Amino acid sequence: MPDEKEQLQRSWIANAPAWRDAVRERKIDSRRVATDAAIIDAVMSLAPETVLDLGCGEGWLARELSSRNVRVVGVDASRPLVDAAMELGGGSFYAMSYEDVLAAGSPLQAPFDVVVANFSILEEDIGPILTAAGRMLKSGGRFVIQTVHPAFAVGDAAYISGWRTETFAAFDGEWPEPMPWYFRTLTDWVVALSENGFVIAEMREPLDAQRARPLSMIFVCRRA
Numbered sequence: 001m002p003d004e005k006e007q008l009q010r011s012w013i014a015n016a017p018a019w020r021d022a023v024r025e026r027k028i029d030s031r032r033v034a035t036d037a038a039i040i041d042a043v044m045s046l047a048p049e050t051v052l053d054l055g056c057g058e059g060w061l062a063r064e065l066s067s068r069n070v071r072v073v074g075v076d077a078s079r080p081l082v083d084a085a086m087e088l089g090g091g092s093f094y095a096m097s098y099e100d101v102l103a104a105g106s107p108l109q110a111p112f113d114v115v116v117a118n119f120s121i122l123e124e125d126i127g128p129i130l131t132a133a134g135r136m137l138k139s140g141g142r143f144v145i146q147t148v149h150p151a152f153a154v155g156d157a158a159y160i161s162g163w164r165t166e167t168f169a170a171f172d173g174e175w176p177e178p179m180p181w182y183f184r185t186l187t188d189w190v191v192a193l194s195e196n197g198f199v200i201a202e203m204r205e206p207l208d209a210q211r212a213r214p215l216s217m218i219f220v221c222r223r224a
């Protein structure tokens, strides 16, 4: 496993308590202001009966969707986050990486109406998650991805796809491990999706209404 990918998975284990508290205590402004509601809206607009939440973290989205009568399965590589999700319920949760999901073929009560990945595509090689999502979807199903907005998350750095580091310095709490994550330009998103059998059916840009700036990007994808 490349160093960044190993560190990425390690960070979500070491930072699990701080992440769980940040999400559950609604400490992340962008989530409170727009992105939580935006992903619920994007998924519910597809009227799914079943959803697979890839990289479900501590399970907030599964709980929200299940309270709207959706049957949810969540998977995440971080065992402590999956344990936290299981404590509050709202779905069936499994400690599995995207590679594990892919290697397992078609388990987990597949196929699903919608597969969702909410800020959980963080690696350079996104072939495994896209292939897994494609296999787990019903015919006509949708893969909904929320990610940082390529044009705004770039900050002062060069607009070139590559690894970046999140130190969580702006967050409250104890974050023992920095998280490497792969920044992708808009073009590289479109190319990666298309190389793995998806086309974008719809794009949404959830806004910070006060500043009139997008806080994220949502891709609603269908199989090509």
Ligand SMILES: C[S@@+](CC[C@H](N)C(=O)[O-])C[C@H]1O[C@@H](n2cnc3c(N)ncnc32)[C@H](O)[C@@H]1O
Pocket: 012, 023, 054, 055, 056, 057, 058, 059, 060, 061, 075, 076, 077, 078, 081, 096, 097, 098, 099, 117, 118, 119, 120, 121, 122, 123
């Ligand atoms: C920013 S958190 C988002 C969690 C959740 N989707 C949410 O909205 O709160 C990213 C999540 O992706 C998971 N993740 C990242 N890479 C993964 C992989 N290769 N396999 C499984 N989970 C992964 C991490 O463990 C972490 O829980």
